[in-house]
Structure formats: C-alpha cells, structure tokens
Amino acid sequence: MSLPNDTLSAAYEAMTPGSARLAAKARELFPSGLTHDSRHFDPYPIYVTKAQGPVKWDVDGNKYVDYFGGHGSLLLGHNHPEVMTAVHAAFDRGTHFGACHETEILWAELVTQMIPSAERVRFTSSGTEATLMALRLARAFTGRSKVVRFRGHFHGWHDHMASGYSNHFDGSATAGVLEGIADHVLMADPNDEAGIERLFSDHKDIAALILEPTGASFGKMPIAPPFLTHLRDITRQAGTILIFDEVVTGFRVSSGGVQKAVGITPDLTTLAKILSGGLPGGAVVGRKDILDLLDFKVTKALGREKIGHQGTFNANPVSAAAGVATLTILKDSDACERANAFASTLRANLNEVLEDEQVKWAVHGSYSGLHIFTNPDGDDIVPSKFDAARYIPRIIDKSRHDGMPVKARMGLLVNGVDVNTGPSGWVSATHGAEEMALTVEAFRATIRSLKREGEIGV
Numbered sequence: 324m325s326l327p328n329d330t331l332s333a334a335y336e337a338m339t340p341g342s343a344r345l346a347a348k349a350r351e352l353f354p355s356g357l358t359h360d361s362r363h364f365d366p367y368p369i370y371v372t373k374a375q376g377p378v379k380w381d382v383d384g385n386k387y388v389d390y391f392g393g394h395g396s397l398l399l400g401h402n403h404p405e406v407m408t409a410v411h412a413a414f415d416r417g418t419h420f421g422a423c424h425e426t427e428i429l430w431a432e433l434v435t436q437m438i439p440s441a442e443r444v445r446f447t448s449s450g451t452e453a454t455l456m457a458l459r460l461a462r463a464f465t466g467r468s469k470v471v472r473f474r475g476h477f478h479g480w481h482d483h484m485a486s487g488y489s490n491h492f493d494g495s496a497t498a499g500v501l502e503g504i505a506d507h508v509l510m511a512d513p514n515d516e517a518g519i520e521r522l523f524s525d526h527k528d529i530a531a532l533i534l535e536p537t538g539a540s541f542g543k544m545p546i547a548p549p550f551l552t553h554l555r556d557i558t559r560q561a562g563t564i565l566i567f568d569e570v571v572t573g574f575r576v577s578s579g580g581v582q583k584a585v586g587i588t589p590d591l592t593t594l595a596k597i598l599s600g601g602l603p604g605g606a607v608v609g610r611k612d613i614l615d616l617l618d619f620k621v622t623k624a625l626g627r628e629k630i631g632h633q634g635t636f637n638a639n640p641v642s643a644a645a646g647v648a649t650l651t652i653l654k655d656s657d658a659c660e661r662a663n664a665f666a667s668t669l670r671a672n673l674n675e676v677l678e679d680e681q682v683k684w685a686v687h688g689s690y691s692g693l694h695i696f697t698n699p700d701g702d703d704i705v706p707s708k709f710d711a712a713r714y715i716p717r718i719i720d721k722s723r724h725d726g727m728p729v730k731a732r733m734g735l736l737v738n739g740v741d742v743n744t745g746p747s748g749w750v751s752a753t754h755g756a757e758e759m760a761l762t763v764e765a766f767r768a769t770i771r772s773l774k775r776e777g778e779i780g781v
C-alpha cells in the first residue's frame with residue numbers, strides 16, 4: 324500500500340475495518356478485548372482468518388508475511404502438510420481418551436533423543452505449567468526454598484515468576500501475588516558473573532536458577548555462552564538445579580535446543596511451543612533422579628513425598644500427534660538451520676536499509692530471532708554493528724521506548740508484515756526469497772513513512 328499523503332494510523336484503519344468491528348465486540352467481552360497480553364495493539368489488533376506457510380490473511384483480506392509464527396511455535400510454518408495430516412488423523416481417532424496412548428510414548432522418545440538433558444519427560448499443557456513444575460521439582464529435590472531468575476527473562480505468568488519480567492525488578496510481589504512467594508525469588512542481572520557469585524555466597528539455600536539461555540525474549544537481551552558455562556559451574560558447585568527454559572529455543576536454535584548448540588547440559592529443561600507443533604502442550608524434562616519425585620514407586624521406595632501432578636490435557640493425543648510429526652521432521656532435516664540462515668540474512672538486509680536511510684535503529688538477534696531496537700535515547704549507533712548486550716538495561720526498561728515500537732509495528736502491518744510487539748519476530752523454515760524481498764521493502768516503506776511523519780529524524 325502506498326502512502327503519499329496519509330498517516331500510518333489512517334492507512335491502518337482504512338485497511339482493517341473488519342478487525343475494528345470485531346475488536347469493538349471483543350472489548351465488550353474480554354478485558355482490553357484480548358485473550359493474551361502480547362496481542363495488545365493500539366488502536367486495535369488485526370483479526371486473522373487463515374494462514375499458510377509463512378503468510379496469513381486478516382478478516383479484511385489483507386495478506387501479511389508472518390513473523391509472529393504462532394508465538395514462536397511454528398518453526399515449520401503454518402499448516403505443514405505432514406503435521407496437518409497427522410493432526411487430522413488424530414482428530415478422527417478421538418480428541419481425548421482419558422487414558423495412556425502410544426503417541427505420547429513416540430513423542431517422549433523423540434524428545435529424549437533430541438534434547439540432551441532429557442532422561443525423563445513429563446508433559447504439561449503449557450510452558451507456564453512446565454516452569455511451575457520445574458521450580459517445584461527443584462525445591463522438593465534440594466529441600467531448599469530460593470530461586471534465582473534474571474531480570475527481563477520470561478517464564479510464563481504463574482506466581483513464582485511474575486516479578487521481574489516487565490516490572491517489579493526489585494523482586495517485590497506483583498498485584499495478587501503473595502509477598503512470601505516473591506521473597507523467595509532472587510533477582511539477578513544477565514551476564515553479571517560477579518553479581519551471581521555474590522548471590523551464591525550470600526544465600527546457601529538456592530534450589531534453582533532458571534533462565535532463557537539465549538537471553539530474555541529469545542536473545543533480545545543476549546546472553547553469551549561463556550556466561551552459561553559460568554552458571555553451569557556455579558550451580559553444580561552449589562548443588563543448585565540449573566533450569567534452561569527452552570520453551571522458545573527448544574527445537575528452534577538447533578534440533579536439540581540451545582543445550583545441543585552450545586554443549587552445556589542443564590539439570591532440567593522446560594519445553595512448549597514447537598514441542599507440540601503449534602497445538603497446546605509443554606513438558607518438563609531432565610535428570611531421572613529429579614523427575615523421579617513424580618514417580619509413585621520410586622518415591623515410596625525412597626520414603627519421599629511424591630509430587631502430585633494432574634492436568635486434563637497433558638499429552639493430549641492431538642497435540643501429541645502434531646508433536647511427533649513436527650519433531651520427526653526437525654530431527655531429520657535442516658529446518659532449524661534454514662530458519663537461522665534466513666533470519667541472519669534478513670537482519671543484515673534490514674540493517675542495510677537503516678544505514679541507507681541513515682536511521683540509527685538496529686535489527687539484531689541470534690538464530691531465527693529478529694528484534695528491532697528503536698534507540699529511545701538516540702545514541703550514535705551503527706545498525707550493523709549494534710551490540711545489544713550493552714543495551715540490556717535500556718531494553719528492559721520498556722517505559723523508555725515511548726510508543727515507537729508500536730508505530731514501527733503499525734508501519735510494517737500497513738506494508739504487509741506482522742511482527743510481535745517487541746517489535747520482534749520468529750522466522751520459520753518456510754520463509755523464502757519472496758518473503759525476504761517483501762519484508763525488506765515493507766521495512767523501507769515503514770522507515771520512510773515514519774520520517775515523513777516526523778517520527779524519526781534523518
């Protein structure tokens with residue numbers, strides 16, 4: 324869409340009347356009209372009707388190159404034919420047997436073959452449930468109470484991980500969470516080896532350390548492998564359970580997640596998203612002796628209390644079928660590598676646009692991730708040389724970003740590209756030359772529109 328005399332907002336509203344109508348209805352039903360905070364978008368989000376491969380269409384018939392990718396769960400793109408065949412066949416057999424089934428075994432076998440830390444598997448219904456269980460297992464196994472987490476890292480929305488993602492960076496309890504829970508969560512700064520050492524010397528009762536192993540929000544605030552090595556060493560010495568939250572990175576960074584890519588094995592790993600091929604599902608996997616706390620016989624023999632675990636939709640047969648089909652493809656193909664390569668070229672191409680246009684933003688990320696840094700303080704950065712690790716405190720402080728990420732995202736939507744609110748994106752293995760060209764052009768048009776509107780200087 325060309326925008327000679329138009330503002331981005333006017334163009335957005337002109338092209339999305341159907342989404343506006345549905346959003347008005349939704350506001351009468353849901354708080355903010357939403358079912359997930361990260362779909363929040365002013366004046367209203369797009370409503371999508373269908374998707375295929377790397378693209379999707381909204382109710383008004385607009386087509387978008389999709390980098391939201393089912394919140395990162397669709398490394399194989401929308402509707403991969405083998406995954407769809409498996410899902411349809413599973414639906415036809417029944418959506419819930421209230422019983423064990425063979426597909427959950429095939430699914431767990433693939434997980435244990437692919438994820439180095441996975442000696443045992445327990446399926447959950449979401450990533451949030453997986454991190455909740457991982458922390459409970461760690462506390463029960465060690466008999467200790469404290470958990471270390473990093474500011475800005477996301478581990479789902481349960482009480483234990485509510486502080487420190489987007490607010491309450493001092494570790495105080497968020498609204499509705501008991502102080503007693505927050506008091507047992509210790510906040511650390513990413514990449515701060517000395518700070519971690521201090522925490523471990525001050526606290527001898529640390530049950531677990533949990534982190535997103537490429538850094539918060541899939542490398543938006545990057546962590547380098549040497550820091551992971553340091554964490555592995557210090558947790559091993561302290562008898563603390565190291566938990567890699569690979570809900571996003573698992574089966575994406577490599578077929579065996581970050582742990583396979585960097586050769587560092589955590590004690591426990593949390594998985595979701597790609598695990599179940601775009602359907603609901605999660606898992607906590609890891610050392611047998613830790614997951615044994617879920618085992619009826621082992622706990623009885625050890626004289627230990629078994630950890631209870633229910634969940635109506637754990638290892639649901641349809642999710643399991645999608646998971647088996649997806650992991651089978653990932654195990655035997657170069658899908659992760661293709662997505663990683665596309666993302667790397669895309670980041671370079673988008674930075675070239677920024678340099679051509681003399682805009683001091685940066686597109687950064689690692690593996691198949693994409694993050695747009697809109698430089699709230701106007702620092703003198705060179706887009707292609709941007710070192711996000713140096714900017715972590717500023718990236719964490721969302722209040723400094725002042726609406727520009729939303730405007731950038733709107734510009735991309737108007738020009739046929741959907742990223743998430745970061746603005747960030749996940750690349751799939753189905754993104755190809757056509758999507759590359761469309762995205763680069765959309766980005767250039769967005770930058771030019773924002774310049775025309777006086778939103779960014781030259």
Ligand SMILES: Cc1ncc(COP(=O)(O)O)c(C=O)c1O
Binds near residue numbers: 394450452454570571
């Ligand atoms: C790193 C990480 N952990 C945990 C979660 C929570 O997973 P779910 O949304 O399945 O509850 C997410 C979700 O985005 C995530 O990115």
